[in-house]
Amino acid sequence: MDVMSRPLVNRILMLLLLAGAGFGFSIAYANAPSLDALTANAFLPSEAPGLLAPIAETGRIGWACHPEKAAESRTASTADLPGTDAPALSTTASR
Amino acid sequence: MSLTTRATFACGAILFTLYAPSTRAQNYPMQTPVPRSTDVPTLHAQAVRREIHERFRIGLDAEARGTWSSAAAEFERTVALNPPEPQGSTARYNLAIAYANLGRNDDSATQLRAAIALDPGFLAAMANLVAVDLRRGDLHGARIAADRFVNAAPDSARALYSRGIVALQSGDAQTAASDFGRLLSHNPQYAVAHYDLGIAEVRLGRNDDAEREFVTALALSPTYARARLSLGTVLLQRGDRSEARDAFDRAARDAAGDPALENLAVAMRDAVSTTR
Secondary structure, three states: OOOOOHHHHHHHHHHHHHHHHHHHHHHHHHHOOOHHHHHHHHOOOOOOOOOOOOOOOOOOOOOOOHHHHHHHOOOHHHOOOOOOOOOOOOOOOOO | OOHHHHHHHHHHHHHHHHHHHHHHOOOOOOOOOOOOOOOHHHHHHHHHHHHHHHHHHHHHHHHHHOOHHHHHHHHHHHHHOOOOOOHHHHHHHHHHHHHHHOOOHHHHHHHHHHHHHHOOOOHHHHHHHHHHHHHHOOHHHHHHHHHHHHHHOOOOHHHHHHHHHHHHHOOOHHHHHHHHHHHHHHOOOOHHHHHHHHHHHHHOOOHHHHHHHHHHHHHHOOOOHHHHHHHHHHHHHHOOHHHHHHHHHHHHHHOOOOHHHHHHHHHHHHHHHHOO
16 A cells, blocks of 8 residues: 655645635635725714603602603703713613 | 870780780691591592502602513503593503513503603603604604604704604604704704714715714714714725724724724724725
């Protein structure tokens, strides 16, 4: 039985490794997101507003009804709106 | 004793007699009599009122603790008792919050619409209906609710913000630009509105206006990563690759608490670095 010489085996292994690396690189390159696709994701609106808090039995009329005041307010800082780095305030606000 | 002195004493005595009781002793109102009845419908109505009151108290406590299933059960029972206004619309509003937190957004929207039908001026219910419709992905319903909200409260910051977001999500950049512009007229320091106005300007093809809004947002909030990312993208589209790369790099650092945004910023920075 003929035995392949060691240099030949090494060359074949090297070729196989190079082919594998090339294949992997081509797969990675093909799957890399294009700049155009990334750009489309960059222009997304900010978060939707969160839910306003529950209201007591006496209803929405009155100075103490925080959710109704927040809904009515013309000032963003008292309207329970999203901030620049935090999600919208949720149902933890006072009622 | 002279006649004048006698007359003075007499007048004093008369005045004392007239005013003394009210100055010497404080008057208390009569106790309100406790309503007593053996009439069955009257007793039933009293019991229902008491049950509504107690279920409101227990339901609100449950919502404060975040035990939404318990809260939903209390307000479902309250609604079933058909309470008068304002309890009827308020119970539905609170039930909608419990449902939304249980992921039952369709049921939540139904309750909020019922609350608004009972109380057509209920702004908080309109605000929450927009938010819930957006969660459901119902942009048409959200737009109807947002239009109603803006019509009911034209200067409300939340109404303008809500409709602006709905408009952006549904491709109506013109309405979004108008609403965020109006919001900024009363709130020029609100960085998020500058950012969203910038997004609307990009979609209207006015990149110079968009860039100005992103720069303003960043002047108000220098670590606003999303605005930095959008600014970098506008710069990239203009051909300023180096400035764009710096913006993406800074956005990646500022977005450390938001993995999705951080990954996007890193990918854009790397894409700019490798693309020529």
